[in-house]
Amino acid sequence: MWSSPLCTLLLAASLGWLSAFLMDDDHMTSSAPSSPHFTACVSRDQATFRCWWSEGSFHNLSQPGALRVFYRYKKNSPWKECPEYIHSNKECFFDSNHTTIWTSCCVQLRSHDNVTYFNTEHCFSVENIVRPDPPVAVNWTLLGVSPYGLHYDVIVTWDPPASADVSMGWMSLAYEVQYRRWNSSEWTVVEVQGGTQQTLYGLNVEEEYEVHIRSRMKAFTKFGGYSDSIFIQLANYPGRESIFPVALVLGILAVVILLMLLLFSQQQRLTLLLLPPVPTPKIKGIDSEMLKKGKFEELNFILSGGGMGSSCTPLFYQDEPLVDCIELDPLDPADTGDKGGQSSEAQRLIGGRQASGRPTVGGLSHTLSFCDEDDDSVVGDPPNQDALWTLLTTPSPSPTSALLLPGQPELKQGFPGGRDPDPSLAHDGAPRPQAWLNTDFYAQVSDVMPSGGVVLSPGQQLRAQESTAAREGQKEKEEEEAKKKKLGAQIEGEGKDPVGDEEPEQQFQLVVMAADPVGDGYTTDAMNWQTGVVNGYHTLPAESVGDVIAPSVAVKSAEDYQPSYILPDASPTPARYLPPVSDYTIVQEVDYQHSLILNPPPPQAPAHQCLPLHPLKPLTPMPVGYITPDLLGSITP
Amino acid sequence: MQKNKKDEWSFAWLGALCLVLRTPTDTVRAAPICDNGQASCQVLSLADLFDRVIQHSSRMHGMSNDLHSQFEQYFLPSRNHISNRVNRNCHTSGILTPNGKENAQRLAVKELTEVILKLLWAWRDPLWHFHQSMAHHDDFNSFSSNKALVMGDLVHELRTGVEKVAEKMQNLGIISNLVNGLRSPEQLLPSPVRPQWSLMNDYDLLFCLRRDSNKVQSYLKILKCRIVPENDC
Numbered sequence: 001m002w003s004s005p006l007c008t009l010l011l012a013a014s015l016g017w018l019s020a021f022l023m024d025d026d027h028m029t030s031s032a033p034s035s036p037h038f039t040a041c042v043s044r045d046q047a048t049f050r051c052w053w054s055e056g057s058f059h060n061l062s063q064p065g066a067l068r069v070f071y072r073y074k075k076n077s078p079w080k081e082c083p084e085y086i087h088s089n090k091e092c093f094f095d096s097n098h099t100t101i102w103t104s105c106c107v108q109l110r111s112h113d114n115v116t117y118f119n120t121e122h123c124f125s126v127e128n129i130v131r132p133d134p135p136v137a138v139n140w141t142l143l144g145v146s147p148y149g150l151h152y153d154v155i156v157t158w159d160p161p162a163s164a165d166v167s168m169g170w171m172s173l174a175y176e177v178q179y180r181r182w183n184s185s186e187w188t189v190v191e192v193q194g195g196t197q198q199t200l201y202g203l204n205v206e207e208e209y210e211v212h213i214r215s216r217m218k219a220f221t222k223f224g225g226y227s228d229s230i231f232i233q234l235a236n237y238p239g240r241e242s243i244f245p246v247a248l249v250l251g252i253l254a255v256v257i258l259l260m261l262l263l264f265s266q267q268q269r270l271t272l273l274l275l276p277p278v279p280t281p282k283i284k285g286i287d288s289e290m291l292k293k294g295k296f297e298e299l300n301f302i303l304s305g306g307g308m309g310s311s312c313t314p315l316f317y318q319d320e321p322l323v324d325c326i327e328l329d330p331l332d333p334a335d336t337g338d339k340g341g342q343s344s345e346a347q348r349l350i351g352g353r354q355a356s357g358r359p360t361v362g363g364l365s366h367t368l369s370f371c372d373e374d375d376d377s378v379v380g381d382p383p384n385q386d387a388l389w390t391l392l393t394t395p396s397p398s399p400t401s402a403l404l405l406p407g408q409p410e411l412k413q414g415f416p417g418g419r420d421p422d423p424s425l426a427h428d429g430a431p432r433p434q435a436w437l438n439t440d441f442y443a444q445v446s447d448v449m450p451s452g453g454v455v456l457s458p459g460q461q462l463r464a465q466e467s468t469a470a471r472e473g474q475k476e477k478e479e480e481e482a483k484k485k486k487l488g489a490q491i492e493g494e495g496k497d498p499v500g501d502e503e504p505e506q507q508f509q510l511v512v513m514a515a516d517p518v519g520d521g522y523t524t525d526a527m528n529w530q531t532g533v534v535n536g537y538h539t540l541p542a543e544s545v546g547d548v549i550a551p552s553v554a555v556k557s558a559e560d561y562q563p564s565y566i567l568p569d570a571s572p573t574p575a576r577y578l579p580p581v582s583d584y585t586i587v588q589e590v591d592y593q594h595s596l597i598l599n600p601p602p603p604q605a606p607a608h609q610c611l612p613l614h615p616l617k618p619l620t621p622m623p624v625g626y627i628t629p630d631l632l633g634s635i636t637p
Numbered sequence: 638m639q640k641n642k643k644d645e646w647s648f649a650w651l652g653a654l655c656l657v658l659r660t661p662t663d664t665v666r667a668a669p670i671c672d673n674g675q676a677s678c679q680v681l682s683l684a685d686l687f688d689r690v691i692q693h694s695s696r697m698h699g700m701s702n703d704l705h706s707q708f709e710q711y712f713l714p715s716r717n718h719i720s721n722r723v724n725r726n727c728h729t730s731g732i733l734t735p736n737g738k739e740n741a742q743r744l745a746v747k748e749l750t751e752v753i754l755k756l757l758w759a760w761r762d763p764l765w766h767f768h769q770s771m772a773h774h775d776d777f778n779s780f781s782s783n784k785a786l787v788m789g790d791l792v793h794e795l796r797t798g799v800e801k802v803a804e805k806m807q808n809l810g811i812i813s814n815l816v817n818g819l820r821s822p823e824q825l826l827p828s829p830v831r832p833q834w835s836l837m838n839d840y841d842l843l844f845c846l847r848r849d850s851n852k853v854q855s856y857l858k859i860l861k862c863r864i865v866p867e868n869d870c
Contacts, residue, residue: 046738047737047738047739096737096738096739099737100736100737101736101737101738101855102734102736102848102851102852103736125848127848127851165738167870168858168859168862168870169691169858169859169861169862170738170855170858170859172695218695218699219695219698219699219702219851220702221706
């Protein structure tokens, strides 16, 4: 009787604890006053398990043997006592013989005398209380370091615990890796589902890291204990100091890029600086711009030596390196229009070079004037007459310019220049081609007078007029035909007709093939042919200098003249034609195909007739302002 | 002539395509399985088969665990609920299963295989009904109901796989013919003891499912270790 309230009390107390025990956990929450209870039941290998108890507040039950553990698996089976006690730990160990998996097991604490039952049951299933041991042999290896040596990656490896039968597959383990910086309190967690290694990324160099790992069963939630911590530190990595060389390299690279930008922006100026253009024979005061604009009056003026008193100096006098400037009178172009003018010029020449008339060298002299000195020097020490005229007449094989004489088979003597020094390049806009062509830049000295004067052979026109024009015409007709065939479809028909009309007058068939700006062949213009015929030159306007020129030029047979000169940009209007190619012109450039780009000679060529014409003797071929390709090699640039 | 060539090429391409597309997408080594069980068809070795079914069983166990914990969280938030009832009587309790590692290792291969198959057959109907009941729950998220459906498929596939393993073992002479009555669930449990699975509530069913899937996984691993010799077993 008296025990029944006690029993009820006990029952009530045990029911109170029962609710706590019914949590699916091996840890029980205890409330005061606490009766003896189980603190934990854990299995390490899913084959055995242990249970720990505590006496709670019943301190009189703390001695070993005061409390006993009973267990049972099935509901109807009898309670059995703990197979193995470890009193020092207050632990009951269930070995594999006493362990049944997949079965609910209940344990119970009883007093020594089996009278009081402190809790009804603490039930669990062994597979649910498995907490595997921590992994063993935790180690780390360096995976890589970042380029600047600030961060590095490591691989952490470990082995499964020995107690877990992983090899047979009885237990499948998942792991959890935690790491932190040594002075930090927060752990970084990395879950590892399978495998026994894990890579940690982005660790800071020069900092120490602490790593530990714990394991659990796959598809279960309870972790085992942590492994022993390992410490990872990468100190004094040599790559750390490499940041400076890297910065240096980057700086140098930036400087190089800047230099290259500068180079490209200033390309033209640098090109001029490093590769100065080949000085071409120039006439003081005349430039290609002026020629382009077509200010021929000015050109004539200048060339005749009026403006600055410049004079024409023969270039080809090789013995004397620099021929002194010879001042020439600017001759009225009208004067040269007739023979009278020429003869008077011859007279003037013969009469000496004194004030009345200065010898005017032919047009070519324009190309030869090196009059960068004062005019005084011209008169001061002129070369002797012989020298002068020999200069004029010497067909030096290696002048700076060669004569291109088309249409003359006998011209091919190794000296590209023809006999007639007249061929000159087409230029644009000669208003009075006839007058202009009447003069020759060079003339052959046919005789020297006893008085010291020089008799010069006549120019081209004179020769043409008196010689067998027909014969020439025949020849040139043939060549014309050949040329026509070659040009073929490129040349419109109309261009050819006028050529034939003026055959007799043609001494040369120098065709200046100029490319269209469009580049589709020859520009043909009837006007061209007509106007350009004077003096035997067919000229085509050179409207642009282009690559097309080269093929166009190639049309001509090798047998013929080798016209390979190209006019620089001439006046764009094709209507004004072109007069006659001047006898001589300025070599402006040599293009990539070894053709010469010549300045168009000034329209008022007659103004500068430095050369009196002797009607008697043909002019020896003189090198003129253009060079054939094969001559080019022998010419020093 | 050229048309014939073209046809040949197209056929060749089709054939190549067929060959390429026929490769199975299973995660285990992709190799064709011989369906008719001919002795000459030895494409897949027994070890490969075991690996496949063990992977499958791991998946099944994982999914059953997820289902159980989700169910617990969703329907039984309070921890006071009795979750560790002693008398959780699963409908498969009548099947004699080795309840320990050593017991399972001591069991004969044939019996072990039979146990596995019995377990798998026992879960076919309950899972289907469980899926049906989950679908009617409006408050249970659809993800779990889909998982229940997937669970049924998994169990079915695993069962098929284990049967194939058993066939192969029979062909290899490892075991004798299996009991034919495995397929009838009625013979699994003695009638007086068998609790009707329809009477079990869903939570208990999930609990039992989790336990049984763990059993199947462990038995399969033990079986593989015994049949396919490996250095670690």
